[in-house]
Amino acid sequence: MEEGMVTKIRENLERIQERIETAASSAGRNPAEIRLVVVTKAQPVEVVGAAITAGAVCLGENYAEEAVAKMGALGKSPNLEWHMIGHVQSRKARLVCNSFDLVHSLDSIKLAERYNQFAGEAGRKLPVLLEFNLGGEETKFGWPAWKEEYWEDLTPVIEEVTLLANLQVMGLMTMPPLMADPEQSRVFFRRLKQLQQYLVQVCPQVDWRELSMGTSADFEVAIQEGATYVRVGQAILGPRPAR
Numbered sequence: 511m512e513e514g515m516v517t518k519i520r521e522n523l524e525r526i527q528e529r530i531e532t533a534a535s536s537a538g539r540n541p542a543e544i545r546l547v548v549v550t551k552a553q554p555v556e557v558v559g560a561a562i563t564a565g566a567v568c569l570g571e572n573y574a575e576e577a578v579a580k581m582g583a584l585g586k587s588p589n590l591e592w593h594m595i596g597h598v599q600s601r602k603a604r605l606v607c608n609s610f611d612l613v614h615s616l617d618s619i620k621l622a623e624r625y626n627q628f629a630g631e632a633g634r635k636l637p638v639l640l641e642f643n644l645g646g647e648e649t650k651f652g653w654p655a656w657k658e659e660y661w662e663d664l665t666p667v668i669e670e671v672t673l674l675a676n677l678q679v680m681g682l683m684t685m686p687p688l689m690a691d692p693e694q695s696r697v698f699f700r701r702l703k704q705l706q707q708y709l710v711q712v713c714p715q716v717d718w719r720e721l722s723m724g725t726s727a728d729f730e731v732a733i734q735e736g737a738t739y740v741r742v743g744q745a746i747l748g749p750r751p752a753r
Contacts, residue, residue, distance in 0.1 A: 515557070520564035522746040523548075526729075530740065533730035544733055547593055549725075549743030552576075552750040555583045561747060562590060570614075570741050572596025574605045581609065595683075595722075595741055597651045604628045607636055614683045614722045614739070617641040617651045622671045629676035637678045639722050640671065642705060644698045645687040652684065655705055665712050672716045681720025681738070682706055692728035699723050699735035706736075 526546065534541040547570040550558045558569065558580050568591045571577035577592060586592075591611040598606050598615060603624035606613060616622055616638040629636040643652035653664055672679050682705060686698035706718050724732025726745035733740065744750065 512556075512560070515560045516563050518748075519557075519561050519566075519746060523561075523565055526742055526746055529730060530733060533733040537734040539733070543738055545739050547595065547722075547739055547741045548746055549595065549741050550580070550747065551596070551743065553743075553747055554751065555580050557747055559584055562587075566746075567591065568593060570595040570743070571610075574598065574602045574609070578605060578609050600624050607634075608632055611637070612680075613638045614741075615639070615641045615651065616671070616677075617653060619667050619670060622674055622677060626674040626676045635676055635678045637680050639681050639683040639720055640668065640679065641683045641685075642702065644684050644701050644705075647687055650685055650687075656701075658704075661705065661708055668709065669713055672713055679716050679718075681718050681722065682709070683722035683739075685725075686723075686728075689728070692731045695724075695728040696731050696735060699728075699732045699737065703736040 530544055530546060531541040534544055545568055547568050548561055548566040549570040550561065551572040562584065567589060570593045572595060581592060593612045593614055594606050594610045595614045598621060600621055603621060607625050607628040613636065625636050641652035642655040643650045644656050646656040654660055655664060682702055684698060684702045686695045689695050702721060702723055706721060709718050720738045721736050722739040724737045724740040726742050729740035729742055
């Protein structure tokens with residue numbers, strides 16, 4: 511492993527952590543409430559290993575097989591968490607359920623039922639976040655929630671998910687439209703916070719504390735609007751190699 515790579519990633523991690531702390535302070539929040547997910551999607555295993563050596567403790571992956579191959583090469587550590595942050599096809603549900611510490615991207619009742627089945631078979635309770643589409647983009651996954659009038663219609667299926675015995679629903683996730691100006695993302699982050707507050711009222715038996723929102727381009731705005739997980743990749747690891 512190149513020492514220079516580790517040093518560079520460590521410097522980037524420290525820089526991002528400082529920005530997280532500054533953004534939290536600007537909103538009167540405790541920086542300790544916010545966790546950094548280092549997005550290792552499409553990065554070679556040597557880069558992921560360097561990130562772990564540099565101090566990354568929470569890694570986010572989009573593709574199940576790619577992530578599991580990295581886990582096998584690097585070994586699982588009790589101090590390291592692997593998070594699934596991408597869309598999951600139902601046929602990959604068992605692999606994800608058996609391999610990841612937290613799923614950010616639960617986006618259908620079908621997938622929820624499959625996770626519930628496989629988690630039960632594995633004797634675990636799978637922590638999940640529910641993904642919502644707040645921009646109305648056809649290319650994005652998540653329950654449709656870009657209009658407030660949709661929320662009441664979504665409530666029965668959300669309640670159904672929360673009743674599945676082998677899932678631990680912990681909060682919400684969104685991926686807003688890609689904007690040139692981070693400030694343009696604020697309205698979507700604010701909407702997810704409002705949806706969280708709505709769900710607290712209609713499903714009070716669930717702890718909705720987590721909000722996964724914000725990436726390299728806009729995580730500071732997300733923190734100001736309540737993010738508890740921010741997903742940052744290229745600002746720490748550099749550009750992804752061409753696939």
